[in-house]
Amino acid sequence: xxxxxxxxxxxxxxxxxxxxxxxxxxxxxxxxxxxxxxxxxxxxxxxxxxxxxxxxxxxxxxxxxxxxxxxxxxxxxxxx
Numbered sequence: 001x002x003x004x005x006x007x008x009x010x011x012x013x014x015x016x017x018x019x020x021x022x023x024x025x026x027x028x029x030x031x032x033x034x035x036x037x038x039x040x041x042x043x044x045x046x047x048x049x050x051x052x053x054x055x056x057x058x059x060x061x062x063x064x065x066x067x068x069x070x071x072x073x074x075x076x077x078x079x080x
Contacts, residue, residue: 008046013054020047 008016023044027037063077 008050011050013051016047016050016054020044020051023047
């Protein structure tokens with residue numbers, strides 16, 4: 001599993017999300033052996049954590065560049 005984690009860390013958000021979607025679809029079919037299902041689930045958890053980390057980093061970056069006031073950068077939370 002450590003190799004998968006290292007491999008996943010180099011993925012872009014879009015690649016990680018696509019891989020996660022593929023894993024979810026495979027698990028939803030329910031035709032994988034138990035060991036393979038567990039391995040896929042573990043990879044999916046790692047990918048979801050990676051996606052969340054990348055989204056959090058993007059949100060922080062957006063917060064920092066959202067608005068300038070009086071020549072100083074003012075952080076404002078992103079409202080979705």
